[in-house]
Amino acid sequence: MTADRQPDRTPENPTPGIPARALPDVDFGALPGVEFSALAYDVDTGTTLFSHAPERVLSTASIAKIFLLHATLRMVERGELSLDERLRRRPSERVDESGLWYLLQQDSLSVFDIGMLIGAFSDNFGTNVLLRRVGLDRVAASAAELGYTDSALHDFLRWPRPAGAPSRLSSGTAAEIADFMARLARDELFDAAHSEVLRRWLGAGADTSMVASAFEPDPLAHYYYTRGSWVWNKTGTDSTVRCDAGVAMTRESRVAYAVFANWESDTDRVLEVMPLMRRAGEIIGAYLQPEIYGRAADAASGPEDPHRTPTED
Numbered sequence: 001m002t003a004d005r006q007p008d009r010t011p012e013n014p015t016p017g018i019p020a021r022a023l024p025d026v027d028f029g030a031l032p033g034v035e036f037s038a039l040a041y042d043v044d045t046g047t048t049l050f051s052h053a054p055e056r057v058l059s060t061a062s063i064a065k066i067f068l069l070h071a072t073l074r075m076v077e078r079g080e081l082s083l084d085e086r087l088r089r090r091p092s093e094r095v096d097e098s099g100l101w102y103l104l105q106q107d108s109l110s111v112f113d114i115g116m117l118i119g120a121f122s123d124n125f126g127t128n129v130l131l132r133r134v135g136l137d138r139v140a141a142s143a144a145e146l147g148y149t150d151s152a153l154h155d156f157l158r159w160p161r162p163a164g165a166p167s168r169l170s171s172g173t174a175a176e177i178a179d180f181m182a183r184l185a186r187d188e189l190f191d192a193a194h195s196e197v198l199r200r201w202l203g204a205g206a207d208t209s210m211v212a213s214a215f216e217p218d219p220l221a222h223y224y225y226t227r228g229s230w231v232w233n234k235t236g237t238d239s240t241v242r243c244d245a246g247v248a249m250t251r252e253s254r255v256a257y258a259v260f261a262n263w264e265s266d267t268d269r270v271l272e273v274m275p276l277m278r279r280a281g282e283i284i285g286a287y288l289q290p291e292i293y294g295r296a297a298d299a300a301s302g303p304e305d306p307h308r309t310p311t312e313d
Contacts, residue, residue, distance in 0.1 A: 023283060024286055031263075034273060035261070041182075049283055053174075063177060070143075085133075086108045094125055095127075131156050140152060154169060172260070204223065240263050
């Protein structure tokens with residue numbers, strides 16, 4: 001991460017809506033055998049809401065598809081690609097499970113529509129098609145251009161992974177991915193028009209099951225304020241991975257967040273991890289709208305400790 005993009009992660013800045021010391025807590029170390037990397041902070045003031053091993057590198061499943069979308073829009077900005085260009089899928093690029101395109105009859109889609117499928121449903125087929133056009137080298141250069149050294153998309157989607165292929169699709173840290181989301185919120189990645197394209201792609205995301213679940217948005221239509229708050233995000237899931245990163249905001253404040261969880265193969269920790277993901281969202285909600293989310297967050301955390309500061313491990 002470049003020095004000029006590093007957020008101020010001290011809890012000393014004034015907190016809109018609720019004093020920093022009154023924020024509820026979350027124990028990301030509560031689950032033996034589960035590793036977390038987590039960070040949430042105010043996009044505009046730098047106030048830290050929670051921080052746990054934010055520089056820890058973990059597998060992030062589909063999270064790093066954001067770097068493919070970023071590289072795509074950088075090509076559009078430079079005139080090397082049009083959002084209207086149609087790309088035809090190939091049978092060798094088909095990957096089932098995540099996404100919709102493998103269920104559709106249409107063999108070609110515009111770059112814009114493929115980006116929308118990736119943002120909305122983390123479309124694996126669409127990722128492979130777009131990655132062929134953009135190139136994995138450009139995606140790597142895109143992440144490097146942003147100053148990230150520990151977060152990357154390593155490969156296209158394929159299963160089973162052959163010998164010699166990267167062992168995981170992507171990896172990253174909460175610090176770098178939260179920084180990406182904060183910069184997107186501030187229109188620092190592109191001009192305002194292209195920033196809105198990427199936010200619109202991510203804003204269509206149908207997976208609101210993790211951190212975003214605390215806000216109870218309509219999972220199929222939430223690119224607007226609901227009860228005064230607005231969330232757009234990207235998630236990543238695998239048998240041993242749960243990840244969520246994005247921005248939650250009101251008309252007054254914006255919070256960038258990234259919460260990643262990894263655990264050992266051949267174990268199922270999903271039912272233990274998901275409540276902590278939601279808990280992270282409740283803390284963000286209590287910061288942004290204490291009158292709506294503060295009471296629920298306090299109930300989950302038990303009696304308040306007046307001497308406690310925001311979670312920072």
